[in-house]
Amino acid sequence: MRARDDFLRRLRAVRRLRISLKGWGGVGAMAAVCVLAVAFVLLLPLTQSRGEAGADLGGQRTTQGVQARAPKCDESTVQNQSPAPSDAGGTTIDAIKARGVLKVGVDQNSYRWGYRDPNSAKGDLAGFDIDLVTAIAKNIFGSAYTDKSIQFLAIPTNERIPAIQKNRVDMVVRTMTITCKRAGQVAFSAPYFVTGQQVLAPKVSSITGYNDTLANKRVCSAKTSTANDSLNADKGKKIPASVTIMDPVPNQLDCLVKLQLGEADAVVTDGALAASQAAQDPTVELKGSPFTTEYYGVAMNLKATDLVRRVNRILETYRTSPDGWRASYTKWLLPTLRADSKSANPPVPQYK
Amino acid sequence: MTQPPKSSTAPPGSGVPTMPALPPQSGRSGAPAPRRAPDTAPARRTALAEGVDQLRAAATTEPGRLRAIGALLALLVVAFGAVTAWQTDSRASAADDVLHHSQPLSSDAADIYRSLADANTMAATGYLAGLQETQDTRKQYEDDIKTAAAKLVTAAANTDPGTSSAAIITDLNELLPQYKGLVESARANNRQGFPVGGAYLRAANDTMQNQMLPKAQDLYKNENARLSTDYGNAKPYPWFAIALGLVALGGLAWAQRRNYQRTNRVLNHGLVAASATTAVVLLWVVVGHTVARAGLDDSYDHGVKSLNVLHDARIASLKARSDENLTLVSRGAETHELADGTVMDAYDWGYDQQIAALGKGLKLADSLADDSAGRKPVAVANSSMTVWISRHKQVSEHNNAGDYQAARDGVIGKDGATAECFQAVDASLDTALKHETKEFQRSAGDGLDAMTGLTVGAAVLAVLGAAGAVLGIGRRLSEYR
Known part of the structure; x- marks a missing residue:
């Protein structure tokens, strides 16, 4: 009986909260509801099992199960969590400018994305990702940009996140899908490519x-x-x-x-x-067509919000400029992905 | 000469079961035997019975005893010679196998192992150079493949079907064209600028390092086991021959003492000659074997052991070199997680392992080298390796800093590249291997030489000795006519 009272009291509280949160947008309110619902479910078995030996374990198991299911982040909308674009500088951008070199983690083995042409005398990197890195570096350094302004670092797939967290690179542009798990470890730009x-x-x-x-x-x-x-x-x-x-x-x-x-x-x-x-x-x-939808983003350090906003601003221009996204797609990807692919247009960004 | 001993030895041997033959001294007991014989088995027993009768009759008289003694002595000396010839021949042929059969095969197996590892290194180097691949690298790769294929044929010809070596050779023969196919695909894709070429090269390297090289190593181990068996067969003293020699000498001494007691004559020329030849053969056997053993031991301790260590060191340096190249080819395509969770490039990690193995191998080779000529190339290899390690560190720094061009130049460039160091290590190890092979051949050859002629010599001397014994006894016998 006490449990049911508890439940009703909580339900009323939830209703009140929902009204007060209306102005904050659906997502936030829904999250709050979920958190409360979780708290309720947690309490229910605990109140019932008071005095009952052995039921604790079951209660704990429920706890874990529900917490894991709590929809903190939605995989289908995680690409929309990037902060709004801005031209403003900041500590990260200042540090890069002072250093004079943008350190970028890339792939060297993905043909048409980031690869070394073994037959070019200098063995330079080329590809869709590399074009984007060049656009970012040109914007950050402005007139100070030279062909030595970018330091490309080949990093293995499973080293992408540690490399950002340990600040070995400023950003990773390496066919990196935006996922909830990664979004908790690194900051993503707005999506620059949609695939599956x-x-x-x-x-x-x-x-x-x-x-x-x-x-x-x-x-x-x-x-x-x-x-x-x-x-x-x-x-x-x-x-x-x-x-x-x-x-x-x-x-x-x-x-x-x-x-x-x-x-x-x-x-x-x-x-x-x-x-x-x-x-x-x-x-x-x-x-056939892709059976999932994934978005590629530029990954940066969680603290480098100024850089993330700047990259989002750069992406805005890059998407529309004639020698930007479209030119790069035509050069590297059109022959195999073709024009009717869902990848053939840049994804429309939404910000947090 | 051969007929009498045969007929005279048969009775003492076969005399044991026939009870009446036991007391040969009593002349009377011999008489009933022939009478009983026709009763029981008249047709079958004649030959044997006649011989027994003759011997019994003979044993009663001094000339008869002398004849028996002479035959026995001649038989002992001839048997000694025969056993010596047989035992030394088997040892000499085992020693000959060590020198001319099993060691060369072991060295062939080492060559297969080395050629394969070298081919893999050359393939990786050539790939890394891309269109700038030199003619030398390409040629060395092709030569290595040819050497491996040719030596596999030799190894197959010297291997019994059904053995584990035969299975290994079959596997290697299947894997070799497969490996070559992967390398050629890698090259063709690389020429078109396709990164999948790197994946092909990694597949080729995987085939080589995880399938072919372990098999080649097993073959090498099998051949080394055969070498050890041959050593085992060549080294033991021919104890049976030596014991028989001592018995023959003892018999001769007893005969001479008997002769002296009955005739008061000190010397019987024939018997003295027989004793002398027997003693000479006995000495020859003991001394020859001791010298041969010393030579073989030396060839094992200073040759085979050093060769094994040097071969292993060379393989380690080749693997380190191919891993060094592949680090730049794979560019982070494969990783290896250390126990503490650190993630490393799989090939960079492989390089570290192999360089450590090379260092250990060189240390061991230095401790095994027994002269300055053997120690010098090992020292050169060691110092080249030190330079290699320090240069590799620089290459890693360039690579980690994203300066791919500098890293590549640091590995396959002309001046100051790790290529020089690797070549220096490889060349010094080659010199050391050649030196130790020579050492081995000299020592084992000395051992084999110590046994030269022993087989024939023992046979001839034994026949002479037996003749001496017979003549000596014959001389005494003639006094009764």
Whole structure:
């Protein structure tokens, strides 16, 4: 009985709060409601179990389960959490200017995104991500920009976040998807590219996408990748149970090797990297449309709000300028992603 | 000469079961035997019975005893010679196998191991250089593959089917073209500027370092085990021959003492000659074997042991070099997590491991080297390695700072690059290996030489000794005619 009283009292409180929060926007209010609901659920078993030995454990288990489900961050809207653009300077930008060099973590093995051309005498980096880095550096340094203003650092996929947290780099521009987990560790810019997990297979293959045509096929994915997680979760549901999920490889490019050697029938990776693989082999192509939606963002240190706002401002110009986003897409990605892809236009930003 | 001993030895041997033959001295007991024989088995026993009868009859008289003694002595000396020849021959052929068969095969297996590791290093170096790949690197890669393929054929010819070595050779023969295919795909993709070339090179390196090199190492270990077996067969003293020699000498001494007691003559020329030849063969066997053992021990301690350590060190330096190149080729595509959670580039980590192994190997090689000619190249390798480590540190700094061009120049450039250091290490280890191979061949050769002629010499001398014994006894025998 006491528990039910508690519940009613809490419900009334929630109602009051909802009214008072109306002006703050739906998201905040909903979050508050959720927190209260969680608190209530937590209290319920505890009040009931008072004096009852052994029920504590059950109560704790409920606690953990509910806390994990608490919708603090929504994966479908996490790309809209970046602060509004601004031209203002700040301590981070001042430090970069004083240093004279922008340190950027990039990939050197993603064809058309960030890669070293082994045949250029200087072995310079090139690609869609590299173009964006150049635009950012040109804006930050202004007239002081030279070809030595950017220091490109090759960092492995699993070192992207530690490199930012330990300030080894000012930013990471490396086909990095904005996710809730990462958003708690680093600050993301507004999204600059939209893509999704996609299937890559030989042009002659009977596979048409992430569907039943994968039956009895061997599918390759990279270690600790979204693709690998999706495959394991969807096996027997969205894709047939007869799919062989191959041992994950250290790097997504290793999947292309396996595909070319005939050890794999299909590769699942995000559309951007799949396009990068397709660009290196004219006999393979992207199959079907992406089955997830992911946004790439520039990752920076959580404390570097001035830099994040500045990058968002730069992105605004970059999206619309004729020698900006469009030119870079046309140069690097149009041949494999084509014009009708959902990636073919820059995502429309929303800010916090 | 051979006929009498045979017929005279048969009775003492076969005399044991036939009870009546036991007391040969009593002349009367011999008489009933022939009479009983026709009763029981007249047809079958004739040959044996006749021999027994003759011996019994002979044993009663001095000439008969002399004949038996002579035959026995001749037999002992000939048996000694035969056993000596047989035992030393098996040892000499084992020693010969060490020098001319198992050690060369072990060294071939080491060459397969080294060529494969070297090919992998050259492939990585060539890839890193891209279009600036030198003709030398390319040629060395091709030569390494050819050497490995050719030596695999030799190894296969010297391996019994069904053994683990045969299985390894089959596997390596399958993996070699596969490896080469991956390297060529890497090269072709790299020429088009496709980063997937780097993934192919990593796949090739993985095939080499995780499948082929461990197999090549196993083959090398198998061949070393065969070498150890041959050493084991060559080294033990021929105890049976030595014991037989002592018995023969004892027998000769007893015969001479008996002769002296009955005739008061001090010297019987034939028996003295027989004793002398037997003693010579015995001495030859003991001294020859001792010298051979010393030579073989020396060849093992200063040759084989050093060679093994140097081979291992060389492989470590080759692996370190390919890892160093691959660090710049893979550019963070693969990582290795340390126990404390630090994430390192997988190849940079591999380099650290191999350089440490090289350092350890060189230290051990230095302690095993027994002369300055052996120690000098090891010292040069060691100092080159020190420079290599310090230059590599600079390369790492360039690479970590994002100065890829400087890092690449630091690895495959012309002046001041780690390439020089690696080449210096490799060349000094090659010199050291050549020196130790020579040491091995000299010591093992000395050991083998100590056994030269022993087999034939023992046989000839034994025949002479036996002849001496027979002649000596014959001389005494002639006095009864």
